[in-house]
Amino acid sequence: MSAILTAPAEPVGTLVEARIHWRATVVYGIVGLLALLVSLLTSSGHETTFMVASRSDVAQIAPFALPSRVTGVILSLAALGLVGWVAWLTARRRKAPVWVPIAFGVLVLCVLLVWVMAGNRNALPLTVLLTGALTMSVPLVFGSLSGLLCERSGIINIAIEGQLLGGAFLAVVVASATGNPYVGMIMAPLAGALVGLVLVMFAVRYRIDQIIVGVVLNVLVIGVTNYLFSTVLTANPQNLNSPPRLPTLPIPVLSEIPVIGPVLFRHTIIVYLMYVAVAALQVMVFRSRWGLRMRSVGEHPKAADTVGIKVNRTRVRNTVFGGAVAGFGGAALVAAGLAFTKEMSSGKGYIALAAMILGRWHPKGALAAALLFGFADSLRSVLGNLGSPVPSEFLAMLPYLVTIFAVAGLVGRVRAPAAEGIPYVK
Amino acid sequence: MKLELRGVTKRFGSLVANDRIDLDFAEGEIHALLGENGAGKSTLMNVLYGLYQPDEGHIVLDGQVVRFAGPGDAMAAGIGMVHQHFMLVPVFTVAENVVLGHEPTRGKVGLIDLAAARRMVREISNRFGFDVDPDALIEDVPVGVQQRVEIIKALSRDAKVLILDEPTAVLTPRETDELISIMRQLKEAGTTIVFITHKLREVRAVADSITVIRRGKVVGTPSPHDSEASLASLMVGRSVSLGVDKTPAEPGDATFVVRDLTVIAPSGARVVDGISLEVHTGEILAVAGVQGNGQSEFAQTILGLISATRGSVTLDGTELLGRSVDEVLEAGVAFVPEDRSSDGLISSFSVAENLILDIYDRPPFSRAGALSPARVAENARKRSEEFDIRLTSVQDPLSTLSGGNQQKVVLAREMSRPLRLLLASQPTRGLDVGSIEFVHQRIVAERDHGTPVLIVSTELDEVLDLADRIAVMYRGRIVGVVPAGTNRDVLGLMMAGVPLAEAERAAAAHRTALGTADVLATEGEAPVADAAPTVESGAEVADAAPTADGSSATSDLEEDR
């Protein structure tokens, strides 16, 4: 990679012969065809019942049933129609608008839901599914925000898993000991910040490979929390491991809106803080002075140094802050009053990293990606309760499979901050 | 603002990069800092700019001793720097790069006032006629414009001293001329300019005063009127023959033929656009052109690192396109990459391992998948002797070698087998004069052996010295192929896209400062720097510089005046 920036030749009679990338279209096509096949194989007599309201709603909408096969086929054809349009655009070397993959994903998911619940006499509770998707995505959102705060300044943070776990542990213990879940929520970021501090110290001062430090720190946090759980928490569960749950705070008018009201606006304060965090970071990272300086440190630290920005100090501050954000995500893990169990973060830290990459290091993108993974998780738990033809083990694999597909570039090659992972030496 | 350096010393471990340097910069002059690669010029300027702290000595500003804890302090004191490798963030816009570090903000949260930033850029841009779009992304903008952005960046902080580190490395002779005129404008406005370079022609064309640095020490302050030869010997420490000693070429058959080679980038741009050329055995063909016109990609396509869209490249009749890199190397191609540290060598591997980096799987080094360390070591010892590589042990990591010795390792490796083509990209970039001489000699020796040699170089001096024929590349196309000895100004115009015939006419009408210096260099006469014409299209230029009378070594295509 030469340091001398070279000028691209200006396009002369440009687009005629550039290579066309068909891979994305082919993959979409295959998925669309699979959806169609699956729908056609559904027995024609079956119906899928959807339930949209829950008991506490103002406006009650009765559960409605759709003929499984027909609905599935229609949705698949719509998805294939999108694929056709994408193929037409690709042949003309134009990019499909951003909403197309999202719409395609939604259609395929609907086909999946219709198929999985076909003939099942239970209704599929959509509100529960969507609400679950949101709540389960919260730790992922905070985790990926943490990841991007660190990586945009040049530090690769693989220790998100440990930060989530540490934050959850501290939140549980403090909330149990004080009897106040809010105090637990406020203390959780400290654990994450501590892990972040160790990570950045090793990365900046001793210049150890950041991925390795991250992985080892995760092992360390697992060891420490497991150990303390097995000794201190097991000895005294009432005082130290029975946190009260964070109360749900419905927003007055908004939460009464049918269907989406309960899904979006009837949550604990952590979820609302998540909305604020994503919006605030989206603005601050790209339009504020702090954000510009942080990104310069992550893209071209030498350039930042030559204008007087302190590279390593920025990295330390960002990583500690990022660690705190991930620690807060750990508090979200236990917001429902869950007791601490060993390794309760169960890989969410790594999924958060995938969400960050999928979201191209933008807070908005990370939110969307985290929602996707949260949806997969929520689907697994809902289907597990309702019974489905798919064995539970395969449902359990779902979030991880989705992550692999996401990272394997279904969304094209991504560009990470240019200087991430490389320690800065004058 | 009077700026002085008193006894500045900077060490890196046991290497003394700057040794008790005393320097005086008079106000409002263009002061050139001359020295070969590795002499310590950049280090000194980094000390001045606050990037490094001096181990001993002081910086004195207007009579007061000052300490710069970092570039912020230096900038606040009025020192600005335009770096050799641009300090611009590729994914940011021009405006964002210019205001980075001193952003205008709105509101308590610190949101950047983009309108104010754009105004800042336009105002300075218009003052010098730069024509730079504040919202363009740096990575989309050509190199010449990037340099202007660097200059705007420095000026936006009210620089009273402007340091330019090797600014002409990426410019055509015409753009260099424009830069020289910008420097003069700044000088008239009262800015002191410190101009770091290793190029003698430029120094004599533009400097008011010169300081020569060698091996970290100041060795002299010659006058710009001194001859090139004396400047060169001061710079290197011994008498230097300027130019390469070579017998005329005796070209044979055209064994390396390129036909209609086209490479299209994923963005749709034609990076290499229908190139056709041939190289004969026993000749050196140099591809000249400013960085960024597709030469690097051209070389990489021949090697097989980049796939071509169309065309053919044949060596001794065998088609090379579509083959893997390994097969191309096997076919007898030797490749000296343009960036040796990232593409040519592995710095953590030993010297011996680097010497077999692309031939490890051939006898005698390996058999049936197993390496023979003894033979690898023996090969290393032989090559180090043959190429005079200075080292302690062949098992030492490559990073312990100097830049010149590292390039010798690359050459030793590539030239240690029978070759059908030598392809070298920027073969002497970053090397000291001694190493440059060595490399040139070996290239000429390979040519005399009968091997066709294809050099890609952005250093016009090197092209003029080495080449038997010159192909000029511009925007992916070959503008023309001319014989050695073609006038520098003609080449310069061709490098900007002007076809040969028109270039010859135009060059005769408008001599650039460097072109004039070229003509006179061999005479040892002083160019009258201030009277050298600047280029203005269409205007009649009064040429006050004395002309040589037919006895120059440049082409006979010049017009007499």
Added chain:
Amino acid sequence: MTADPLVAPTTNPPAAEAERPSMLQRILDASWLTIILAIAIALIVSSVLIAAADTDVQSAAGYVFTRPPDFFSAAWDAIYGAYSALFRGAIYDYQASGVRQIRPITETLTSSVPLIFAGLGLAVGFRAGLFNIGAQGQVLMGAAAGTYVGITFDLPVGVNLALACIAALIAGAFWAGIAGFLKARTGANEVIVTIMLNSISFYLVAYLLTTSLLRQGGSRPISPKVADSATFPLLLGTQFRLHLGFIVALLAAVFVWWLMERSTLGFQFRAVGANQSAARTAGMNVNLMFVLVMVTAGALAGLGGAAQVLGTDKTLQATTAGSIGFDAITVALLGRSRPLGTVLAAILFGALRAGSPLMQTSANTPIDIVLVIQATIVLLIAAPVLVRELSVPHRIAAMTGRYSIKGARA
């Protein structure tokens, strides 16, 4: 001589010639000394945790200012109890009788076998610049394949075992190859892909254990016992569990040494790990190397799975891989990705694994403390400068002015 894979590549400062360090400098900077000190510091850190969790210590802490000796003796008891149990479980049981006194060391060596295999696999990956965090999944898939062969076929003694091992090797190689292939074709980050594959393999094996492929009759998700002809023969008789897998593991280490240091393939692996661009320009097929490195790493890890099932457990469960995956990462890092270092580190961590059950039953110290010790050792090893800053002898030497903690160069 290649650089330490633990230390990140940096942007280059100007090259400085190395001074010849003094004798004192060289002794105090020696890596074996650093390792010993790192282990010592890790044990100290863990002692704090052990003491803090002990109920006697906690109650004595309540009145530490009035009767200090109680606190310190309680702390000492807790720590001594834990470590002596560890010693007795891992090395030499002085409380047992007769030949059983050396059983602990055999347990240590037995525990180290899967760690050696998986650690070697990871070491190959690290030196090629690939962060293969997927040893867990590769071990499990290897174990599953080996189990399948072991319960399905009934072949003569050597053949059955060999076939089972080959199946394990192929399964592990395939599982890792997925990540390698995705990286080569799509540039997918191998850290995330391998970690996801870990979880997927867990659920996949759990599912297979409910199907006829691997199921024992009954509802417990555990496979039938593998045929005797498919198990590794015991080396020291039936009193001890040390099996042939240990010898095979040592042979594997020798093979990995030869592969990385003497073969052309290993030369390419190392080149790709050190500088991908230069490797590509030198004609090496970097994408193919990604796949081959992962396949090799997976094959070794798969053998580790075979060793676990066919040597020790004899049955397969979804949790067979246990914590081998992460343990192996710490082994490879401590061993600096070199075969000899990996073997020694595997034996050290094998000792921890062998001794921890006794720590748990005899001294009430949960086995999770082992994770803390391991992770701390690796972090310290990665930062020798930190070890020296924390070590008292080094600080004293630095005060004399003739020794520099940061090393010979400034």
